[in-house]
Amino acid sequence: MNNMRRAFLQWAGGIAALAAAGLLRPAQAWAASWNKAGFESKVVNDVLKSLGAANPAESKEITITAPDIAENGAVVPVAVASRLANTQQISIVAEKNPFPLAATFEVAGGGEGYVSTRIKMGQTSDVWALVKADGKYYVARKEIKITVGGCG
Amino acid sequence: MAEPMKIRAILQGDVADVRVLMLHPMETGQRRDAKGELVPLHFIQSVVVTHNGKTVLDAQWSQAVSRNPFLGLRVKGAKAGDRISVTWVDNQSDKRTDEAVVAPAS
Numbered sequence: 001m002n003n004m005r006r007a008f009l010q011w012a013g014g015i016a017a018l019a020a021a022g023l024l025r026p027a028q029a030w031a032a033s034w035n036k037a038g039f040e041s042k043v044v045n046d047v048l049k050s051l052g053a054a055n056p057a058e059s060k061e062i063t064i065t066a067p068d069i070a071e072n073g074a075v076v077p078v079a080v081a082s083r084l085a086n087t088q089q090i091s092i093v094a095e096k097n098p099f100p101l102a103a104t105f106e107v108a109g110g111g112e113g114y115v116s117t118r119i120k121m122g123q124t125s126d127v128w129a130l131v132k133a134d135g136k137y138y139v140a141r142k143e144i145k146i147t148v149g150g151c152g
Numbered sequence: 153m154a155e156p157m158k159i160r161a162i163l164q165g166d167v168a169d170v171r172v173l174m175l176h177p178m179e180t181g182q183r184r185d186a187k188g189e190l191v192p193l194h195f196i197q198s199v200v201v202t203h204n205g206k207t208v209l210d211a212q213w214s215q216a217v218s219r220n221p222f223l224g225l226r227v228k229g230a231k232a233g234d235r236i237s238v239t240w241v242d243n244q245s246d247k248r249t250d251e252a253v254v255a256p257a258s
Contacts, residue, residue, distance in 0.1 A: 034197050039214045075218045102216035111208035116224035120216050
């Protein structure tokens with residue numbers, strides 16, 4: 001009898017700790033703006049949906065600067081420059097990554113439509129630069145070949 | 153503990169070319185350690201860059217950004233001596249803020 005009571009108390013304690021950890025997190029400031037749905041999407045279409053960018057138009061005003069072949073998938077330099085007027089947001093999406101959305105940059109004030117960073121890629125795939133300008137979404141794509149994947 | 157960032161801001165005309173190097177493991181949650189156990193997710197989720205206190209870039213990142221992340225951006229209307237400040241917050245609520253001054257073109 002007493003043993004069962006012990007077991008129950010331990011179990012209840014564990015649940016309480018889990019709940020505390022799970023419930024306290026969303027209360028923090030960053031969690032409100034972080035696009036959880038987008039970053040946890042496993043296919044590009046869901047990423048587009050989470051951003052509200054269902055049918056982005058192809059644009060030649062967006063330039064992706066990245067190597068054609070990246071030997072190390074753990075460090076793929078990607079730079080996106082947008083010459084579209086009033087560029088508000090730039091997202092980098094690696095199509096075949098386990099979670100395609102790599103990063104979203106909100107450009108404000110004196111920020112120019114340019115960001116560069118380094119991302120991990122699991123395998124050879126298209127990289128999308130998704131740009132929101134004047135409330136509309138535009139896209140440019142570039143294939144990057146990966147010799148050794150960098151997601152493991 | 154969060155290590156200091158390296159921030160370099162150099163003026164080119166009226167645009168400051170800002171380069172930031174952060175030191176962070178950026179664990180994907182898919183890698184296994186020597187004992188074969190999964191290394192938990194640990195990555196920078198949010199990066200905010202300000203120019204003289206005004207936000208110029210507000211970034212949200214996933215674990216797909218490389219280890220020791222690099223961030224490059226350009227700030228319009230900058231002058232030598234302007235302050236560029238960068239703050240990041242990771243998914244374990246660790247954070248770090250560093251500041252640099254825009255250097256004149258050499």
